[in-house]
Amino acid sequence: MSGPPTRVFTARLAGIAVFDPAGDQVGRVRDVVVALRLGSLPPRVLGLVVEVAPRRPVFLPITRVTVVEADAIVFDGRLNVRRFQQRASETLVIGELLDRTVRLCDSGDPVTVVDVAMEPTRTRDWLVTKVAVRRGRAGRHGLRRRGELVVLDWNAVEGFSAVEHGQGAAGVIAAFANMKPADLAGIVHELPEKRRTEVAVALDDERLADVLEELPEDDQIEILSKLEADRAADVLEAMGPDDAADLLGELPVEQRERLLTLMEPQEAAPVRRLLTYADDTAGGLMTTDPVVVPPDATVAETLARIRNPDLNPALAAQVYVCRPPTATPTGRYLGTVHFQRLLREPPPALVSGIVDTELDPLRPTMSLEAVATFLATYNLVAGAVVDENGHLLGAVTIDDVLDHLLPEDWRETVMDAAAEEGADPEEEALRRAEEIR
Missing domain, CATH: 1.25.60.10 (MgtE N-terminal domain-like)
Known part of the structure; x- marks a missing residue:
């Protein structure tokens, strides 16, 4: 490796961008794969789990990694995009080791794993050499205050290979705190079923x-x-x-x-x-929480509503004007205001003056195909659903339409999809060698 760091704490790798030799980003680090070994021998690092589009985890052998920095991983050679499948001999550091309760070898006191560190050797191997642990009462390693964090040698703790029930998950959650849902x-x-739960x-x-x-x-x-x-x-x-x-x-x-x-x-x-409502109708597809304003709302007030960062972008694309009450089912539905129109109007203007009344609303019993046709015809990302009495019931967004038009298992297919390429011979040889060890 060219200028490798002397020690890397693995939880800090989560989410780091991974670049190929040409400098193009190919994905992000999701976990570190290690092989636990007998006795007090430090685990050998096999590689990284890297997530590439579309949300596919692949394996990057640690021997291919040339640069490890605070904000980037760089590798050489070719990345095999065959989907990563964890083997029985392999352990995921972030997914399975963090939050595990282990024991201090000299006292038997329980401690909780907060992080583990890996270091390169002169033979270009990487080993897990340090364990950052936390415990609550005084011990022989200076853990005096409740929650005090101490970094110990790998061989100072034991119990990583035991099956643990009720393992915590604070470390995993912290590692992926900034990740999109x-x-x-x-x-x-x-994750394995136990850790997933x-x-x-x-x-x-x-x-x-x-x-x-x-999730699927x-x-x-x-x-x-x-x-x-x-x-x-x-x-x-x-x-x-x-x-x-x-x-x-x-x-x-x-x-x-x-x-x-x-x-x-x-x-x-x-x-x-x-x-x-049936699943494949507008009523079954709609959300009951669209953005609804009364006719006397101003453009400024309405724009403030759709600026909410927690609002689905498709729902923020248009606002529905209804007489009170504005909670669904609302008072009489008057029409739709598109956000682009809001951007063109002066802030004090009332939305009642810019309502699109020519667009017929959806009916709750309309079929999925009819809803999709409606959105495609009028180039919309959402549509109002109104009952026979003129009350707004909700809105159907394009993401929900696509969710139902795609095969039922599309989420699982995206997560589980494997490339048609065969296995990389070098990768397979490396991983098989670790199984023998």
């Missing part, structure tokens, strides 16, 4: 709700079933009503009703309404 969902999907349980309600919305259906059901009923209800409340309805619609009737009963009435009501 869709990308974090890909990481969660790849532990990480999901440790996420806060809002973050878990965002991740659930991006089977993962959603599995995780929700592992949560306490009250916690599951809280997470469902944090999800978009349409996503919550889709998930609840896959559960047995008794379980669905129990969770709906545990939800706050005002949160459960729109979900119950959505469950009355």
Whole structure:
């Protein structure tokens, strides 16, 4: 390696950009793969899990890495884009070692793994040599204050190979704190079932709700079933009503009703309404939380509403003008205002003067194909859904239409898709050699 660092803490690698020899970014680091060895021998680093488009984890042998910096990894040679499949002899550092409870060899006191460090050897191998741990009471290694962090040699702790139940997940969550929900969902999907549950349980309600919305259906059901009923209800409340309805619609009737009963009435009501519609209709596709303003709202007030960073970009593209009440189902629907029109008008102007009344709204019973045709015909990313009495029920966004037009398992297909290329001989030889060791 050219100028390698003397020590690298692995959790800090999460999310770092990976560049090929030409300087083009090919992906980001998601984890470090190591081979645990017998006794106190330090684990050998096999390589990195790198996520490349479209959300596919691939394996980069550590021998190919030439530069490790605070904000970049550079490798030489060719990156094999065959999907990474973890083997029984391999361990993921961030996904499986962080938050593990191990013991100090000299005292037997329990400590929690916060991070591990790897270092290069003169033979170009990398070994895990240090463990950053935290514990709560005084010990022989100077861990005097509650939560004090100390870096120890690898052979000063034991218990990494034992199966641990109830392993925490704070370290994993911290490592991926800035990751987009869709990308974090890909990481969660790849974890072993035990760790997937532990990480999901440790996420806060809002973050878990965002991740659930991006996971394949089977993962959603599995995780929700592992949560306490009250916690599951809280997470469902944090999800978009349409996503919550889709998930609840896959559960047995008794379980669905129990969770709906545990939800706050005002949160459960729109979900119950959505469950009355078929999945492949405008009513089943819509969200009940579009941006709605009264006719006397100003352009400035309306623009402030769509500036909300938590708002779905498709929902922010247009605003629906209705007479009070403005919560769905609203008072009489008057029309739509497109955000580009808002940008062209003076801030004090009223939205009632710029409403598009020529665009017919969707009806809740319209089919998926009819909704898709409507959006395509008028070049829209969302459309209002209005009942026969003229009340706005919600809005259908293009992302939900695509979600239902694609094959049912499209999320899992994206996460699990493997390239058609064969295995890289060098990579396979390296990994097989580590299995023999």
